[in-house]
Amino acid sequence: MTDVKDLPVFMIANFTVHDADTYRKYEKGFFPILKRHGGTFHTFDDAVHTFEGAEPIEGRLVMFQFPNEQSARDWFADPDYQTISEHRRAGTKMKFLSMVHSLPPRN
Numbered sequence: 001m002t003d004v005k006d007l008p009v010f011m012i013a014n015f016t017v018h019d020a021d022t023y024r025k026y027e028k029g030f031f032p033i034l035k036r037h038g039g040t041f042h043t044f045d046d047a048v049h050t051f052e053g054a055e056p057i058e059g060r061l062v063m064f065q066f067p068n069e070q071s072a073r074d075w076f077a078d079p080d081y082q083t084i085s086e087h088r089r090a091g092t093k094m095k096f097l098s099m100v101h102s103l104p105p106r107n
Helices: 020-036 069-077 079-091
Strands: 009-017 040-045 060-066 092-101
Touching (some): 020 040, 020 079, 069 079
Antiparallel strands (some): 040 060
């Protein structure tokens, strides 16, 4: 049986950019650190459409992936990431940053 911690994980973030210049400083540093931890960027969308639910997603939705839970945790704890994330915190209003595990293989 595959341990959920060994499965790929998807990171989903939802935030509103209120200072684009400050947020760009974060974007410039984000991708090299993501790659260092084995992450891959999938997409972002500033016009998400919510079909159902009491609280529609507003602002930007971002999706990226890591090979496993530990890689995601290492990325988030990386001192370089924490340093650049200050630009994200200053330039956006974060609603959530969530980690979602992949489904285990079916036999």
